[in-house]
Amino acid sequence: MSTMKPPTMQRSRGQLATAYAPHSLFTFEGGSGACMALSASGNRTADLSTLTKRIIGEQIQEYFEAWATRAGRGLNLRHPVPLALAVDGRVLSDDVVRVRVGDLAFQVPENVGYVPFPLAFTCTRCGLHRECKQLDRLSGEAARFRQACPTGAKSCADDWQQIDVVLTHWSGEIEGLTPNYRHWVAASGDIREIGRCASCEMDRFYLRRPPGALAGWHFECVQCRTVRPILQRDTRTLELLGPLIAQNQALIAEINMEPVSYRASAAYYPHGDRLLVFDEDRYLSLLGTAQTAQLEGFLATTYGYPPTRLDDAEKGRLLRAAGRGDQWDNHVRIRDMIPMLEATPNIPQEYLNAQREELSRREEEWNASVFAGHQQATPGIARACRERQGYVRRFDPVRMAAEHATLVDEKLRGGQMSDGKEVSVDVTILDDFLIPDGLTQPEIDRMRSEVSRRCGLLGLAEMRLIRDIKVCEYSFAYTRTSASPTVTRDKAGNAEMPVRLRLFDRVQVGDAARHPVLCLLQSNEGFYLRLDEAAVLDWLATNGIPTTAALANVRLGGRLIEEFAAMDSDPSLRFSRFLDEYRREHAIPRLAYPYIYTLLHTMAHHLIGVSASMSGLDLGSFGEHIFVPDLAFLVYRRGMTMDLGNLSSMWRDRGDPPYGNEVLDRMVNPISLRCGSESVCNHRGGACPDCILIPESACITRNELLSRSTLIGRGAPRWDAAGPSLTGYYEIAARHANARAAEHTAAGST
Template sequence: MSTAKPPTMQRSRGQLATAYAPHSLFTFEGGSGACFALPSPGNRTTGDDLRPNTQRMIAEQIQEYFDAWALRATRGTNLRHAVPLNLAVDGRVVSDDAVRVRLGELAFQVPDHVGYVPFPLSFVCTRCDLHRHSDRVERLAEDASRFRSACPSGSENCANDWQQLDVVFAHWSGNVEAITPNYRSWHDGAVREMGRCTSCGSDRFFLRRPPGRLGNWEFQCAVCRLPRQMQQRDLLTLEELGPLIPQNQALPAEINMEPVSYRASAAYYVHGDRLLVFDQERYIQLLGSAHTAPLSAFLSSEYGYPPTQIDDVQKEQLLRAAGQSAQWDNYRHMRDFIPQLETMGAPPEVIAAQRATIARTEAEWNATVFAGHHQAADGIERACRERSEYVRRFDPVRMALEHKTLTEERLHGRQMPDGKDVSVDLTILDPFLFPDDVQGDERSRMLDQVRIRRDLLGMAEIRLVRDVRVCEYTFAYTRTSSSPTVTREKAGLAEMPVRLRLFDKVQVGDRAQHPVLCLVQSNEGFYVRLDESCVLAWLEANRIRPAPAEAGVRLGGRLIEEFARMQADEDVRFTRFLDEYRRERSIPRFAYPYVYTLLHTMAHHLLGISASMSGLDLGSFGEHIFVPDLAFLVYRRGMTMDLGNLSSMWRDRGDPAYGNEVLDRMVDPASLRCGSESVCNHRGGACPDCLLIPETACLTRNELLSRSVLIGRGSPRWDALAEPLTGYYEIARLRRSAGASGST
């Protein structure tokens, strides 16, 4: 299908990375002229848009994607043979029976162009249904000039009006072919091709296309009228499984290709992922395998684990080495002066203020200078040691470091080039987020109402972030299914492997590399952090007890410890496709999956309301979860100019009577009612009528969602206890009514 230098075209970058990505099938405007997309060597590399560390993280995610895909695709459930790794993933990433994606073989490109060639090269006469085809693009013009000579009525009487077929043969191996009467078979230990009529030897066939299913189409010999079933066997799969056919160990359904319209989604599924892009790498670098000790020390300090007992001599040495000699001398003076104050009979409030100053100083040193000397719990050390085996999007250690970087880089203290703050607390606002007609005391009343609703939702913090930087990328494709396995009626209950294939290599400089099409974007988003005491009360109300820890240890540290233990149990661990959480009533009430479901469900709740009010569709949003910090980020996705959809929505929906309609709608119990109530409850409280969003926008493909975690009246379908939950919003309301503030 390729030519030495195929023509290229331009579309939007988002389209070129998805709908027109390499190996897709498409038509030009008007629906005529089917083509096959090819990788373009004309795309420029990402350059400074992606730092080397970010490129490395993308390569690691791609490696993980292939590993998880291979593990699931090679299960071979109800097959009569083991699944060759080469049928599960691209052979170019298979080395010594293992999956290895090499960073040096990837080219990170900005999708500005895509190459294309006409495909399929299969044609039917509009008058008599005679079928003709060409093997190569280079010979198409020459072959087409001879089509009329095969006409049964003679070349002089031929209508010479040929229609390009809009149907192709596709297979889950990733191969796609034009519809032809040729047929492959396994014979005498080799693949044999049969292209002529078995009765008269003619190579001319009519293609009969009765209305209805594509499976009813058939070829008919133009000379003797002998019918031939329209079928083909996939070459790659036939070569792999052909030797098993005589022993009846391979099913024909595994090898047969399927007729598919090239306009159907089954003809092509693009695969990719996304990650947050940061300028700083200070914390992210701790994820390297050689940094286990500093990583453990950082997490211990961040989540309040007590420091190792060190004496004054060690403290003084560490502080003087850190250039804080004066602070140490002042600390010693204040501490030694307390007994004198007590002897002098100083007022208790003076002594208390002195002790508070000392405590603040010690807390600051524990989080900074003494951080490397914290006593790490076994669970924290285990998580740092074993995290290379975790799925990155569910890894709480990675979440903690990303959240720390996000906090320092985006949430506090930075400004945009136009002078606006990068992040704004929505209970305070800046001049750009107040409605134009709200002034003076009305602004104060409006913010008071926002705080009330924030507390009623159990939030500790909600912010607008004006610069959420994300890299979305695509790197591979599949056909007939977007999942690692596929089932067909003729194969019974057998799960056949769907092959994940990299984009073909293009010439980049002096070497050939697989393109990774990257879209680096900056858009607005909402950051939400839940109130830890409210989350703890909710867990307790539902008899969910996190891992035990010493007093003062934050919930995030306990969740990291629990996750490390869960990953050792095959029945409850988090895998890439969350197969364990697709089974009904199978998971005990652990804190980590419940906190993840709480954050994820609230993110979808906010996302759905934002979509309805901002004019953006659900598929144009993205999300990121930070479980240890009880936080999430939802943001606009898109390569077009961000016109302030979310900030404009917040400004336009503000009102002194109820604060802001976005939060007011979230507080309203009606916002989580579902039109498919009974069906939705049976599914565990998540369906397209309420919480589900397009799978391409969701981190988990719409798993780990349930309205029950917010409003009760049921439980997630994987919950083994199967008892109705107390909703998080109910706990937040009770705390609010009892006078407890949701802020921290």
């Protein structure tokens, strides 16, 4: 303990990235010996591509920017919030948040350093308080603790207990309990510390710990028994706000630290994020600022916007460049011949129609291939591409579109894995690894048919099991007293005080000192689901939710991107990092984008809940990713332990010819969305821990934008301003499925 280099310990990687991350407080087995974790050199570099590192750096930059904005708003404070009280000063440059990727070290968490903390002790017999200011002096000073005993060193019990309560502050600072306290001296403009009793000048105190709340704890002077409350002021905050105290422009409550058990979660909150890891950046590279024109073309092509009016010369040039000049020449000959044939007697009309259809078919094929990227973006799409640098990444529909296209290429159409299994499998088709043992071919056919029927009842256009979803989860910073950017306290009234987001301390990497980013790279199974666009459009229309006007054949996804661009300019509607806008009651009009996000998000949680009950995984073992423009979402297993095929085994074991698969059968059953707190839950907008909420660490929005009403009706989200109860999506989906079944039956009978 007296050495300068702290010892290290090993835990699971998941624990070292969260519960034992740098600056956390913990005790070893047995509950004694409190310590603080420290950043440790020696962790190996994470095997991440340059693309993944760049995206992580961008996400961390956005995280700090959003945190600074939210923490710095200073609601009901008497002064502007200094930026240094909102975020770590090491990410500030000229009062601008700037996180440099070169200052980060992407590491695999394999060990962590630790030191004893807090260095504050009390006698188990009399309660005498002793403390040590410096770790390297602890051994020598602890040996002299008995000399301060009021009964004399010889009669001292010499039995010292580490105090299990610390003083902490939303600036991120933490200290051991002490009878000393700091105050601001306005005359000299500095901080002074008072360590002696105000009555008798004694510098020794008992720590009294009566049963009950920590508010009852206090110090008592050894000599005159004068009581001193537990009071300390945060040094950094006092430096910045001390001059404002005398001018009555700051609150004392902003500066005071507060006692908290080092076992309590309020003593430490790690912060991080996660992202899907892809091998190729064909589409993701379009998100760069220099690729705006290509990005507009990609979106226009993907979502069915009409192509730019290309003249014949440009069409010919593009087709010849693609090696298809002969097709163009033949196309022109037939097109020029049709007017002459129309004027010729006795030419069969069927022949003319066939030629026109062939010309149209070729034009459509060229528009989707050779002419792709030459589409004319509408003003809404162009605006979204130009202004998306200000969007929150996880809610950016343009990024979702690029990620979805990459997912389709790499996973949904990804071929085979090294063990011969398909990367992804359609659940209505399955493969030999997903079919229960012992079924005959007629039983397998019946099972597939029932799965397909239930997918229709759920309004799904596609559902696939993916066997290789790569995810990187990482942590990079921490806060104290609160996991959100602001905190309120009774003594501060309705004032919001800034919670400071702090990077992990630097570690030595080669010749440089860098801030560690603790990365957990995972490859697990998951489910991909995509909703039926016709059913979604019907659901929106039934509930009076308008969509942006568009030309014929333009997919809903394009209109959603346009709507998001318009919403982002309205502070009351935009999707901010912490979704404050959607925490208000009855404040948001019925718009397509937030409603479709809520629909997809709620269905993802529904699938997670059902899967957790059948797979042996807990709710926190799942993750999710949402692709709003493509009406799709991904639910996958999270975890650093070996993937034993939890989801594929669940699917195989729950398959049965009479009902297809129990997972889907449970989702279709309306009982699965009943809530034990029905009336309370409905008042909250149809989402509570009794039904579709999951641990916040697993949810992409920390359990915002959720409502069972989007699936089954009987209410509306709490932010909905319209009022009337919704018609659930499952009702609309069932209507469409029954109509298709009736058409199929009618076609079969004829």
